[in-house]
Amino acid sequence: MxxxxxxxxxxxxxxxxxxxxxxxxxxxxxxxxxxxxxxxxxxxxxxxxxxxxxxxxxxxxxxxxxxxxxxxxxxxxxxxxxxxxxxxxxxxxKAPVSADKPVTCEGSNTKTVAAPLNRPVNHMLLTVTNTGRKTCFLYGYPAVRFGEAQSVPPVIEDSQPQAVVTLAPGESGYASVNLSATDGSASNGHTVKSLTVYFHGRSGNESVGAGAHPSLPAKGVYVDDSLKVTYWQQSMDDAINW
CATH class of the missing domain: 1.20.5 (Single alpha-helices involved in coiled-coils or other helix-helix interfaces)
Structure with a gap:
């Protein structure tokens, strides 16, 4: 138990x-x-x-x-x-390019200045400046008329350049004028007070466009029968060598 x-x-x-x-x-x-x-x-x-x-x-x-x-x-x-x-x-x-086409230099697209030279003596320099917007060609030589002359003086043939004088806008061309004989041997000497310059065309047989009327000195310039001009030149030095 x-x-x-x-x-x-x-x-x-x-x-x-x-x-x-x-x-x-x-x-x-x-x-x-x-x-x-x-x-x-x-x-x-x-x-x-x-x-x-x-x-x-x-x-x-x-x-x-x-x-x-x-x-x-x-x-x-x-x-x-x-x-x-x-x-x-x-x-x-696609813009037109015709604006670049050259034209003939003449009174309406150029400015002409006439300045008597001290050397060579009895010489005058003509300066033509392109005032247009296109290149222009100065053909031949200046057809100058002093006063009331009925004819233009002859050109000095030996002064002809090898190429036509070309003026871009603003550029200038030159020609000289033999006003009178330095020894007084030429005849019909007289003083003139006005001058008109005409420009030749490409053919060289006639004047084209407007003429130029450059101012002369107030006293005028003396010319005689020996009066003659050079062809247009691209440089001033070439112009006054004659």
């Missing part, structure tokens, strides 16, 4: 131990639960990071779209500019 009680007491003690162990395990399980909740806390920044990444992606996408929009707008502008330039170039290539 005593042994039976002892066995029961042991059985009850064992059962109590089992219950206590179970409770202890339950408590440990609860602790593990608290640890799990603490461990799950880092998942929140991860979620936020994902959201930030999504926002960043959206912003990048927006920026890319904006950049694409700017590029598209620029692309649309450039072809238009290129088209305009092409049209301008085409128009320029």
């Amino acid at each position: 005593s042994n039976l009680r002892t066995s029961r007491n042991r059985l009850v003690a064992a059962a109590a131990t089992v219950v206590l162990t179970a409770l202890s395990l339950t408590a440990c399980g609860g602790g593990t639960g608290v640890h799990d909740e603490g461990a799950s806390a880092p998942t929140t920044p991860t979620a936020n990071s994902s959201a930030d990444a999504a926002s960043s992606g959206a912003a990048s996408s927006g920026a890319s779209s904006s950049g694409s929009g700017s590029h598209s707008s620029s692309s649309k502008t450039r072809p238009a500019t290129g088209t305009t330039r092409s049209a301008a170039d085409t128009s320029a290539s």
Whole structure:
């Protein structure tokens, strides 16, 4: 009988131990639960990071779209500019070129100045300047008429240049006039106060265009039957050598 009680007491003690162990395990399980909740806390920044990444992606996408929009707008502008330039170039290539065609030098497109020279003595220099917008040709020699003369003086044949004198706008050509004999040997000497200069055409047989009326000194100039002129020259030095 005593042994039976002892066995029961042991059985009850064992059962109590089992219950206590179970409770202890339950408590440990609860602790593990608290640890799990603490461990799950880092998942929140991860979620936020994902959201930030999504926002960043959206912003990048927006920026890319904006950049694409700017590029598209620029692309649309450039072809238009290129088209305009092409049209301008085409128009320029079709511009008329007839304005460059040379003409004959004469009184309406030139200015003539007459200046007596100290050396050579009894000489006068004629300077013709192209005042027009086109290149002009000075053909032959000046047909000069002093005062009321009925004819023009002859030309010095040896003074003929190798090429026709060509004047671009603003350029000048020259001729000299031998007014009188230096030794007084010529006849019919007299003083004149007016001068008209006529211009030859390409054929050289007639005057063309308007004549020029350069001023003479107030006292006039002295001429005689030895009066003669040079051909038009490209340089002043060539003109006064005769």
